[in-house]
Amino acid sequence: MKISTRLSVVSSLLLASQMAVAAPYIMVSPDDYQSFKSSHNTSITSSIIDAKGAHWKQYSNFLGKKNAWLWVSSDGQQLYWKNDDGSKQLLVDFDDTIGTKYDVQIGGCTHSATLAQKGGTVTSSAGQFEDAVQLSFSGYCFDEGLESAWFVPQIGLVRWNQDSILGSVAFELQHAKVDGMTVPNHKGLELTAQFPSEPIIGGQQSTVEAYITLRNHSERTVSLDFRSGQTFDIYLYDEHDQLVQQWSRDRMFTQALQTIDIQPGEVKRFGDEVELIDQNGKPLDIGTYRLKVEIVGSYSPEASAFSQQHLSAEAPLYIDKMMTLDK
Secondary structure, three states: OEEEEEEEOOOOHHHHHHOOOOOOOOOOOOOOEEEEEEOOOOEEEEEEEEEEOOOEEEEEEEOOEEEEEEEEOOOOOEEEEEOOOOOEEEEEEOOOOOOOEEEEEEOOOEEEEEEEEEEEEEEEOOEEEEEEEEEEEEEOOOOOEEEEEEEEOOOEEEEEEEEOOOOOEEEEEEEEEEOOEEEOOOOOEEEEEEEEOOOEEOOOOOEEEEEEEEEEOOOOOEEEEEOOOOOEEEEEEOOOOOEEEEOOOOOOOOOOOEEEEEOOOOEEEEEEEEEOEOOOOOEOOOEEEEEEEEEOOEOOOOOOOOOOOOEEEEEEEEEEOOOOOOO
């Protein structure tokens, strides 16, 4: 089964601020995901990996924590953090006033959070977001722990900073699908990303599909400029952000520059199947991967093939094993 994620990018992400006040500040659907890139050029993907009842949800890589359990209120306004001993502490109530402090233990270094700002603006490579809520954190350690985080209604976590031995490290949102909406936005284009929506059973499927579809909603022709005959690429990364497979590897492309025009109302599709093998030809192990499809050309009218701004989308890919019942 496959799922298409859609973003009508003619509309600005600022529409999120015009929705109902009770818009959730966190992902709540198992189909949602968020991908972040750090200032050290590493990437991680966060998604819901488990749930218990209507409120308890387990997130991968939430605020950098691999398997974090959160209690989420029905309207997505209150978040509680689950400690190792099973107790829970209020992480934030987005309805609270600026300056509200929460005694919450996150890891061994962060011991409190403060609602520092509401209605702010935060920018990442996924776009500019309004109505952001900022949390600031305090802790015991100078080289570990959280510093700050920004949340946006209907989008969720957009950026956070944490301490490290090498100084502050920033993680900013690159791609996401939340409640059926995908980001980033690209003015005048509607981007649809198609990925597998269910875990892949190892040994039963040798390839997966990854596609980007672009629809031109503007009144002008949108031109995509390419350096060669290659128009897209597909990448597979493991949980350590190591590239394990690339669609274009060992493929030959013409070296002539080319331009693809998308007329008003026209649709173009880019993508293919990629093999579930590593670069040594061995089948991929079970685990969590990151699947990314990218159009390798420039779409900005003022840009050239030598100053490319890539259109891309990504999503987690799970490879599992066949479950058997003991007789």
